[in-house]
Amino acid sequence: MHAIVVRATGGPEALTYTEHPDPVPNPGEALVDVAAAGVNFIDVYHRMGRYPLSLPFVLGGEGAGTVTAVGEDVEGVSAGDTVAWSNVMGSYAEKVAVPVSRLVRVPEGVSAEVAAAVTLQGLTAHYLTHSVYEVKPGDDVLVHAAAGGVGLLLVQMAKLRGARVIGTVSTEEKEKLARQAGADEVLRYEGFSEAVRDLTGSGVHVVYDGVGAATFDGSLAALRPRGMMALYGQSSGPVPPLDPQVLNQRGSLFLTRPALAHYVATREELTWRASDLFDWVASGKLKVHISGRYPLAEAARAHEDLEARRTTGKLLLLP
Incomplete structure (x- = not known):
């Protein structure tokens, strides 16, 4: 498969589109064909080394796609399911192995692209308005x-x-x-x-x-x-x-x-927030604005546009 690998932190030029070994799902994980990966500002911090990660690494923490295989001890998810995730590194890739505890089912009426665009930022907006300060x-x-x-x-x-x-x-x-x-x-x-x-x-x-x-x-x-x-x-x-x-x-x-990880600390909290989110999207109460779709190979251009404030709404990478 292809993935975006960071071998040395730095500017957008640090994003290398390269062949990478296919991931293999461990126990408790599902292998997903990535339909779209979300681009977020935290990806810039990881790329720059502001939030350090062990080098080299595959960038990206959010996406959506189709389950193709599952590891041992997996329940509730099977091949063919459309799923989304956040806070899972390695998402700028054609395939990713995701802990099932981090996956949420994408319901009928919500496309994989929209799910990839709304999961991380939507969960963030939910915990801010419903928990950090209950509007x-x-x-x-x-x-x-x-x-x-x-x-x-x-x-x-x-x-x-x-x-x-x-x-x-x-x-x-x-x-x-x-x-x-x-x-x-x-x-x-x-x-x-x-x-x-x-x-x-x-x-x-x-x-x-x-x-x-x-x-x-x-x-x-x-x-x-x-x-x-x-x-x-x-x-x-x-x-x-x-x-x-x-x-x-x-x-x-x-x-x-605050940080999202502390507000989806349990499976129950994650599913509560995701359920609200996808219900609002499916019913039309919440509109998702996707302003840019980039081929996975052009991840550096997506980062340049994001950092230059040339974008609105959400940016996606499409493998």
């Missing part, structure tokens, strides 16, 4: 990068829960996408905290911030007293160290740096 009707919610892959899903999920959603974007095109997803107000990044306070009076109940360094201080300033700051990513770079006293001074704020 309630009437809440004011600020979503940064509201036209990005997670951002568009966060906007829709917060609206499903009855919130007023304020989004930030960088261009007019991205503003249109955020509004189509349901954002009530859309702002540019410059001066966003003051604009948020003008709109809300006292600030928002929660900020969902996947941008990091460039927005962090403004995000804290946009919160109302006892508001929640959920820093779930750092696409603009890591946030400098923070004196916790700042949280007190700004109104007894809450700050969390």
Whole structure:
């Protein structure tokens, strides 16, 4: 098979399209023919070595496809099933062996491409809106990068829960996408905290911030007293160290740096979130915006486009 292998960390040129041995499913694993692999910003961090992995490695942590074989001691999954997964390294490939505990069934009415596009980012948006801060009707919610892959899903999920959603974007095109997803107000990044306070009076109940360094201080300033700051990513770079006293001074704020793995820690939690996600997609309540499909061999171009902020919604690699 072919796969994208990283032998030395670095820029997009570190992504090598090469022949790679076919994986063999161990006990408790299923072998899957990959229909599509999702591209996520964490893949950039892995490629750069910001989140170190043992070299060499096959990149990618999300995808969907068809089960072709199973290892020993596997129940509930069989050849021919359409499945999706997240947080499983090696997904930028034509085949991948996935622990069955990480697989979710893709229901009728949801294509493998859509499943690959929505699983990791959809589960992220779900845990942010349903667990990190449980959005309630009437809440004011600020979503940064509201036209990005997670951002568009966060906007829709917060609206499903009855919130007023304020989004930030960088261009007019991205503003249109955020509004189509349901954002009530859309702002540019410059001066966003003051604009948020003008709109809300006292600030928002929660900020969902996947941008990091460039927005962090403004995000804290946009919160109302006892508001929640959920820093779930750092696409603009890591946030400098923070004196916790700042949280007190700004109104007894809450700050969390969550990760998906801790919010799908049990099989029950994973299936709850995935079931909600695919039900909303199948019923049309949740729209998945795929803005780019790239051949697997062009993974480097996908990374270049993602890092240059030339994309909206989700990017897929197609083996």
